Every structure is written in C-alpha cells, then in structure tokens.
Amino acid sequence: FIFFFIFLIVMSEEAKEWFNQAKDDFESAKYNLDGRKFSVVALLVQQASEKALKALFIKKFREIPKVHDLVFLAKKVDIPEKLFQHCKQLSPYYMQTRYPDAKGFRKQSDFSLEECQNSVNKCEEILKWIEKQI
Numbered sequence: 586f587i588f589f590f591i592f593l594i595v596m597s598e599e600a601k602e603w604f605n606q607a608k609d610d611f612e613s614a615k616y617n618l619d620g621r622k623f624s625v626v627a628l629l630v631q632q633a634s635e636k637a638l639k640a641l642f643i644k645k646f647r648e649i650p651k652v653h654d655l656v657f658l659a660k661k662v663d664i665p666e667k668l669f670q671h672c673k674q675l676s677p678y679y680m681q682t683r684y685p686d687a688k689g690f691r692k693q694s695d696f697s698l699e700e701c702q703n704s705v706n707k708c709e710e711i712l713k714w715i716e717k718q719i
Contacts, residue, residue: 600643604719607636611712614705623696624682630701630708631655631678637715638662638672644719653679668714671707678704 614629638658642650645662652658655676659669681691 597644599649600640600719603636603640603643603649604716607633607640607712607715610636611705611708614708618698618701618705621698622693623698623701624691624693626701627678627691627696627704628682630704631675631682634672634675634708634711635679637712638664641715641718662718664711665714668711671711675704675707675711 610629610633614626614633617623617625617629634655635653635658638655639649641662642648642658650658650661653676655672656669659672664672677689680687681689684690685692
C-alpha cells in the first residue's frame, strides 16, 4: 500500500512538471510572437499543447506516451470537442516547423501574424482546460 501511495505522489509530481514545462513553452511562444518569429511560435504552441496533454495523460494513466500527435493524446484524455479541433489544427506544426526535408515544411515567412495569434489563443484555451483537470 505504501509503495502504491508513493507511486501516486511521484506520478502527480511528474504531471505537474510536464504541465509547468507546457506553461514555460507557452510563455516562450508569446515572447516569440512579439518578436515575429512565427515558425518558432508555431512549434512552441504545439509543444506546449503536447506537454499539457501528456501531463493529463500521466495523471489519468500513470505513464508517459512516446508520441507527438496532439489528436491521439486529446482522444485518450477525452478533451472537449472544441479543444479537440484546436489540437487538430496545432498538431501538424510539429513536423511543419522542424524538418526542412519533411513534406509540408513551412519556413518563417509561411506563417502569418494572424495565424500565430490564433494558434496562441487556441493553445491558451487548451492549457486553461487541462490546468483545471490536473
């Protein structure tokens, strides 16, 4: 029993660490939005959303999934439909911003201020909902 209790505390702390990193990535996304580094904004909102979803996943399932797909994670943690749609829009940023040889790669100039502002707002909604769940 004591081992299980310690295990729950450790997993709870791990979920909080993941969520705190999500908040840090979100703050960095906003900073880069001001600096007009739009591809960095896109990557960071995807990463912030992923880490927040993983925090909730850890809380619910007591394990860390090794995936980057926001849609997969959102389905597993049963996120509300509106936020699920946000995840569908933010998820492709992971590949689009990281690998110049990847299909669908987007360079800095391929992102607009408006798209990035909308992405930051969607990410914020996701993080706010998840924070209430944790």
